Amino acid sequence: MYQLLIVDDERHVVERLAGTMDWESLGIETVHRAYSAQEAITLLHTTTIDIIITDIQMPGMTGLELIAIVRRKWAKTRCILLSGFADFSYAQEAIQHGTADYLLKPVSEEQVRDTVQRVLQQIQAEWAELVSGQRIQLTLKENLPLLKGSLLNELLQGRRYPGEEWERKMLELGIPSFHHSPFAMVMVRMEEQFLHYDARSLSLFEYAVGNIAEELFSPQYEIWHSKDSHDYLVFMLKLRTESTEIEEWQQHLERTSSELQKAVTTYLKGKISVLVSTWGQFPDDVTTVYNQALSLFRKRIGSEHNLFMTTKEDEAPKESHRTLQHLYELPTLTQLLETGRWSEVEEKLIGVFKELNEQWSQSQEHVLEVFFAVSAAFSYITHKNGRQLAELIGPDYYKMTEGLPFRSASLLRDWSLRVLGQLKADMDKEVNDARSSIVHRVQQFVEQNLSEDVSLQTIADHIYLHPVYLSKIYKLETKQNITDYVFQLRMEKAAYLLKNSQDKIYEIAEKMGYQRAHSFIHVFKKHYGVTPQEFRDQQI
Template identity: 55%
Template structure:
């Protein structure tokens, strides 16, 4: 969890942030703000769980800050820390749902106990949010969208493990259709509806879905979605009580009734394309492609037609390499950096390509894959700001010359080799950029140790989000930035105490403490003795520098 300490007295903030063992109770990050306005800016950028704030601050009081937090970050817990024990403040604090009211000077254990209690309260609240009952209700509310997204994946040919797909369909309250005969119906809204605004068109689409459920209900189970072409797609499975030989005719008859009902009651026309039956899920992509192809070739610009997509696939002389276009696409996998999944997809593409090697147009299939793969590689390389030629070296010659590969084996070997080079280069670039980021952070801290070095000031210097640099720093070094700052301050303080004649208050200022008291407290917390005692022991030879 993450904590924010707010006080206009910088030494109070610094002491509480750096000298208390927050990590012992699971606080992973402590942020600091020296005004209510600065606190609000941090809250807009960070996921802060608990805020400890002073009351009396210029410009925006702690009570004002808490009121804003209650409004904009209702999950964040707030604690007031003040030297004022006035009842009026406590009364206002209660009204603003403050979790606790602590008086300065607060003891470390009291503060840790308060924050621990709030952590337990937060965990309890999130357990309630994530309870089975709440999640079930949320799932129920989003079922139509989730069902539609799954159907779109199947229409586009997404490959699913049978058990996983059955489990997901059961979770979404969909019937088990594996191996069952299904039909597809494509509905295209015509000109009457095209000019509607978004809200009106959405209502019409919703109304058509309801009409379809009403007309097909009792005879067919419907599952529908809206595809990328703005077609409404309905997958229908017949009730087991209907004789198999009657299902196709009944499906077309009911689809025709839907078309007529839309004309009569919604005062507009739709074109309807119905498919021949096919087995779920394997035949679904082909039936969908057949319907879309029929809408494109046989409906065209005509309005209000009704037809059956029959023999569309048979009329196609050259089929595409279907696996190449199944989601997730090559581009999506490369953009997400899913290298293993990308390699698996390429293997499936080449397996399908090999299965078509005896096809009269096998060379065109080879070109299709070649252009798709090389285009994806070029895209991701250019998106990362690098010429592909620099990444793949001599392999770029084959692209520049436009010479297609003559065999599936050669294209496969080339594609996988280029993929590995892309992966190695991006991994190397990521590691280099992270190393450079750590160096820049360390340099900034070293140069500004005497100043108020905060996570926000570091983030501003490297032009990155504070959350990002905080997480990357922890991943790369194993510690928090605040730990490094504190360690560096203590090391520099030890060196100056042992090797200079400067006063302790001068050393305190040099290592970033505005008040000697805070420096003394932090030094004793870290070394077990005060700075002056350390220096005295050095002179006596009791401690080696």
Template identity: 55%
Template sequence: MAQLLIVDDEAHVVERLSELVPWERIGITAVHKAYSAYEALERLSLQTIDIVITDIRMPGMSGLELSEQIRDKWKRTKCILLSGHAEFEYAKEAILHGTASYLLKPVPDDELLETVSRILQALREEWNAIISQERIARTLRENLPQLRSTLLSELILGKRYSASDLQDKMAMLGMPDFFGEPFSLLLVRLEKPFYGYDQRGLALVEYAVGNIAEELFTPSYRLWYGKDTHDYLVFAVSAIAGEGDKEEEQQQSLERTAAQLQDAVHTFLKGEATVLISRRGTFPHDLSALYDGALSALRRRVGAEQDLVLTVAEEPPEAAEVRSVASLYELPTLAQLLEAGQWTLADERLDRIFGELQTKRSEIEELLLEAYFAIASAASYYAHKNGRPLSGLIGAGYEKLLQGVPYRSVQQLRDWTASVMGSLRSETESETKSSRTKLIADVQQFVERRLADDVSLTAIAEHVYMHPVYISKIFKLETGENLSDYVYRLRMDKAAHLLLHTPDKIYEIAAGIGYQRAHSFINVFKKHTGLTPQEYRDKYAPSQGC
């Protein structure tokens, strides 16, 4: 599918080229029209145009200037310049502006079709090169380490993927198949002198530690390397078991290899590192829990001590800590979901939070407190991020918040949360509607005041400080009318009014509604009403002259 845009201030040229040339014969599926360079830029901002055919000499902005803007903003769009002048300087300047071809008017249909067909073929070859499997594979290989690390970081922080999606991602990144396998985590904290390094120096050290780990653990282990938010190195390690290997022997081997990793940091990198080895779990189900346990052990058992190797043992039941509500901290967080306006996903997250609370009856008072603070914090963050006081957004729910955790059951907290989230959502949707109404009014006032000037989508966007595509979509959504159709209708309505109620000349009316050439206005007005401006005036206001 290919799309073509024809640009000329002479309406009859645009109509002839768009309607009479058999474009479908060479694979053109849509032909768009523009009667000025400004209107062409508006079209380009709304649609994906493959080829632009434009006249060189147009009032306001020439075809050469248009082709230069297209080259800067839409690098894959090709331009063909048309001109009735055969001076070589035009062709030379056109080539400097990166145009695909230059043709003299009047151009025969066969020559025009052949030129466009040739450019379309060149475009196809360009896109084939861009999307070639070899290029994609090369780019993927170059970014594999970062992509692998990012995925592991997301998983240890609790981001959820379906089993099939995660397996697909891991396969795409060339990761070992851990699914359903026992594994452990290694948490490596780089210490002196590394914490004094700049970002580049530290990145080189981390890269070196990753390479050393691969040398030491391969081929006895599957290894997946990443980095957490605390700048600790994280290794997911799964033993490749041989016949007769016992779990105890595998654990001892893992501890010896971890100690070798620490020794290598001493010997080759001249620094210190603490290495924590988690208990065993099943991938991916236990990944986040193992990470949390290793992090907790680093905090409680190691603290400020340095250069240790430590295996995290199972806690005896009587010493078990109160476990946090894990779904409160999954990525993206509840606050992030609210900020992005993902209300459905936020509701699903809250369902999981309260479902988890229902399973933890023995610790319910502590966990209700934790959940209450987290939900209230997310609501406050959302309100303040939008420049609003929370009290104004959630109404009566704010008074209960000030009372300080007045909830003693999961259902009470859930009811309060539903009320708060409902208020947030309702207020936001109302605010969005009000904001859109004001935007439409601003756009309409701008167009009405400047109908004789530049009222292109680009000019409107600059006036309201928003992206042209957003304005176009919102205008259509709120009014049911395309912005370009609105401008066109307003011009025709104003022209009809002036024809019937003023003695202005036809060319004066044309200029007053934004047409620099009277004959262009005449052609457009006739297409709109079925009558020329003079015929319209004579028919409906016969007493007024032109």
């Protein structure tokens, strides 16, 4: 949906164009009003406008000067000029300098509609070209290393996708298929001299290490690498040829990794520590192999520098001490709660308790681990919203403090899902109450200022909200645009005054915010099918 701005120092022109046409049928979501070029610029700083219709001759700043500023600051915004016959030469000059079109006063609604529709088609064609396959492929190519690294990081941190989705994502990024293949990891930690460089210089050295690794490993291995969240360089490797002699290839991998360490020392004049993992199966073993390598880096290498280490099979974590994988996989409970993805939070909890029940139901320590993680996530999101968990969940909070939920996995599951439901209901109510309050404040302001400026920008300024956000929230709650509400209220109040007062037509027009009675008569007839006087006569 598009945003339109009409700019003219003659208020009746703005009101007639904004209030009497079926803009929604053209795909125009909101019609904004401005009565000077300066007012238009103020609005452009806060609102994304797609099309501007502006008069040329205005006090202070002309429409041509406005267009020059728009072209410099908001190049995607298209401008349509409104000009009188005497200004026609100016309009022609403006078109030569990039103005989308012009309309010659007096202008009919059909002319306005046709011109705006034509400009919208130009905008759509421009965006269609922008998102064409060729442009997307070029952008993808430019950002390919970053996208590849991000996907690997998701995998390392436990993000789960269905197998076919992994294959699709890897294919799109030109990553060799690791699916259902044995893989190994080589992890590199930059040390000593490298740590004294600034972030940009360090990233160049990391890039160089990646190039050296590509050169050394690529003859025998497919390689996919990234920098992880702990600042290690992680290289995932898969043999280019199928082989069952993993032990032989392990020796080759260790020898090549040692060459990498030596090459960095020789050519980059810096030290690195290197760890070579055991082999696993993609994608099921990725997180396990990665976490095992992290653990060994922490336990066996620690703060020592320039070490080389390999992982042995007997160093794998013992089954009885393994963590709950699903609990820590991305996205985390906290991330899901922060973005309000309630159904996904519920799915994650169900997955966590399924794993807990199948593998660790007899382990009180694992049940306690889940309790601490879940209750911490619930407390975090509640406190972040400025609330107290105790006031939201009542008796369930005191069950938590008394330790009742974690006496068994089933009790904890019931407690967690019940508290989740309470949090969702409370936050839904808070959102609804806030939106209802916004609608009430808008309608109250409009009713009290109907004869004054009740444009979207003025209303937004009054209640301290961004006009685009305000417009969307109002429509979500009322199924009606703010501008439609203002127009409807004006027509209803005008009809009431025509029935129940002796005010003259021009006086009623002024009370409804119309500077000229002619504009009021025009829109009233279009709405009710009769002129104001005819409407009044029918009441006798």
